[in-house]
Amino acid sequence: MNQETVKKVRDLESLGKKIARHRNHLVFTLRCKDLHITPRSLQLKCPINTTKARNIVEKARQQLVRERIRVINNKLDSYKEKKSRTENELFTRLPQDSDIAKHVTDHVTKKSESEFCKTKCRHARKLDRLQQHYVPIQSRNTPDNVELGGEQLKKWVINLSKHKLTKPQESILAKGLNFAPSPSKLPYEDYIIATELACRKLNNNNEATVLRSEMAGALRSSKPPKSNITREERQAINELKNEKSVLVLPADKGKASVIMDVHEYEEKLSEMLNDKRTYETLPSDPTQRYKRELVAILSRLKKDGKINRTQYDLLFPTAENIPRIYGTPKIHKPGNKVRPIVDYTGTIAYQTSRALADILSPLVGGTEHHVQNSKHLAEGLAEVMIEEEEIFNSHDVVSLFTNTPIEQSLQVIIIATRLKEHQKETMRGQQTK
Structure with a gap:
C-alpha cells in the first residue's frame, strides 16, 4: 500500500x-x-x-x-x-x-x-x-439553606406558642436543631485536655513531648472558622436561650423545629402521666433496689459462664441517674400531643439495655408482616387493590411499650432465638457437607 x-x-x-x-x-x-x-x-x-x-x-x-x-x-x-x-x-x-x-x-x-x-x-x-x-x-432547599419568603419556612418552623418570633429567630430555627453554628473562638481548653489525656496513654515521654509541641504549634497558628450565621442570628440564639416561657423541641415526625409554651408542654406531659392505666406513682426511688437486683443477675451470669469478666465490668452499673422523660410534639396529628421518650443515658440499666438491643436486633424483620419504613409500606400498599365493598382501615397503638405484655414478649423472644440458632446450625451442617 x-x-x-x-x-x-x-x-x-x-x-x-x-x-x-x-x-x-x-x-x-x-x-x-x-x-x-x-x-x-x-x-x-x-x-x-x-x-x-x-x-x-x-x-x-x-x-x-x-x-x-x-x-x-x-x-x-x-x-x-x-x-x-x-x-x-x-x-x-x-x-x-x-x-x-x-x-x-x-x-x-x-x-x-x-x-x-x-x-x-x-x-x-x-x-x-x-x-x-x-x-x-x-x-x-434544606433546613441549612431555607427560603424565608414563603411556605418553606412554615415547613421547618412550627410556632405553637404565644411568643412572636423575629425574622432572625425564624431563620436560625429553620436551619434545624442539628445545625452547628461555627464557634466565635476556638475551645483551647478542650484541645489541651484531650491532648493531655492522649499523652497519658503514651509510654514514651519523648512522644508525649512531641505531641504537646505539635498541638501547641497548631493552636498558635489556628484561627476561628468563618461564621456560618449572621450577627443577628447569633443574637437570636441567645434571645431564645434566655426566653424562659418557651421551649424549642424537635417534631415527632420530620425535621421541623417546634416552639411551645412551657406551661402547655408541662400540661400535656402531666396529662399523659396521669393516665393510671399506663403509669403509676412510685412511693420512693427504687434505683438502689434495682441496682442490687441487676448486680445479682450479672453475678449469676458470670458465675454460670454466660458472660466473661470483661462483659461483666462493662455491664456493671456505675452511674445511678434516674431516667428522665421528655416529649416530642406530634404536629402531624390534631391536638399536638407529645410522644414520651425516656432518656436512659447514665442510668443503672443503660449498658444492659445497649447489650440487649444488640442481641435482639437480629431477630427484628424476620416475618412477612414487618415494615421497614414508610417507603417499604408505600411499595407494599401499591400492590393492594381495594374492592368496592372493602374499606382501608388504619389503627394507632397508644402507649405501645408500656402496654406490651412482658411475659408473652419474653416467650416470643426465646422461641425466635432458638429458631435463629437452629437455622444457623442447619446452614453450618449444609456447608460442612
Whole structure:
C-alpha cells in the first residue's frame, strides 16, 4: 500500500473510534436524561437562593442535556457519512482480488470494538458516581439553606406558642436543631485536655513531648472558622436561650423545629402521666433496689459462664441517674400531643439495655408482616387493590411499650432465638457437607 492508502486506513480507524465514543456518549446522556441527572460539564450554579430561581436553573440544565443529545446525534450522522465516504475511496484503491480489504475491515472493526468497550466502562463509572452524589437543584432547599419568603419556612418552623418570633429567630430555627453554628473562638481548653489525656496513654515521654509541641504549634497558628450565621442570628440564639416561657423541641415526625409554651408542654406531659392505666406513682426511688437486683443477675451470669469478666465490668452499673422523660410534639396529628421518650443515658440499666438491643436486633424483620419504613409500606400498599365493598382501615397503638405484655414478649423472644440458632446450625451442617 502507498502512503495515501495508509492514510485512508488511519482515517477510517480514527472515524471508527470516534463513532464508538460518541455512541457511548449518547447512551450516557440519554441515561442521564431518563434519571433526571445533569452531567458535571452541564451543571449550573444557582446565583439566587429562591425556589423560582432554582426551577429556572434546573429547566436550563434539562434543556442543555437535550441540546447535547441533539449535537451528539448530528456528530454521529456526520462521522458515519465520512466513514462511508472514506471506505468507498479506500476500497477503490485496494486490489479487488486480494484479502487486503478484508484485513483492513477486520482491523478497523477490532479497534472500534476495543474503543467502544473502553468508553462504555468509563461512562458506566461516571454514571454510578453521578447517581451517588448528584442532588437535583430543587431539592437543595434544606433546613441549612431555607427560603424565608414563603411556605418553606412554615415547613421547618412550627410556632405553637404565644411568643412572636423575629425574622432572625425564624431563620436560625429553620436551619434545624442539628445545625452547628461555627464557634466565635476556638475551645483551647478542650484541645489541651484531650491532648493531655492522649499523652497519658503514651509510654514514651519523648512522644508525649512531641505531641504537646505539635498541638501547641497548631493552636498558635489556628484561627476561628468563618461564621456560618449572621450577627443577628447569633443574637437570636441567645434571645431564645434566655426566653424562659418557651421551649424549642424537635417534631415527632420530620425535621421541623417546634416552639411551645412551657406551661402547655408541662400540661400535656402531666396529662399523659396521669393516665393510671399506663403509669403509676412510685412511693420512693427504687434505683438502689434495682441496682442490687441487676448486680445479682450479672453475678449469676458470670458465675454460670454466660458472660466473661470483661462483659461483666462493662455491664456493671456505675452511674445511678434516674431516667428522665421528655416529649416530642406530634404536629402531624390534631391536638399536638407529645410522644414520651425516656432518656436512659447514665442510668443503672443503660449498658444492659445497649447489650440487649444488640442481641435482639437480629431477630427484628424476620416475618412477612414487618415494615421497614414508610417507603417499604408505600411499595407494599401499591400492590393492594381495594374492592368496592372493602374499606382501608388504619389503627394507632397508644402507649405501645408500656402496654406490651412482658411475659408473652419474653416467650416470643426465646422461641425466635432458638429458631435463629437452629437455622444457623442447619446452614453450618449444609456447608460442612
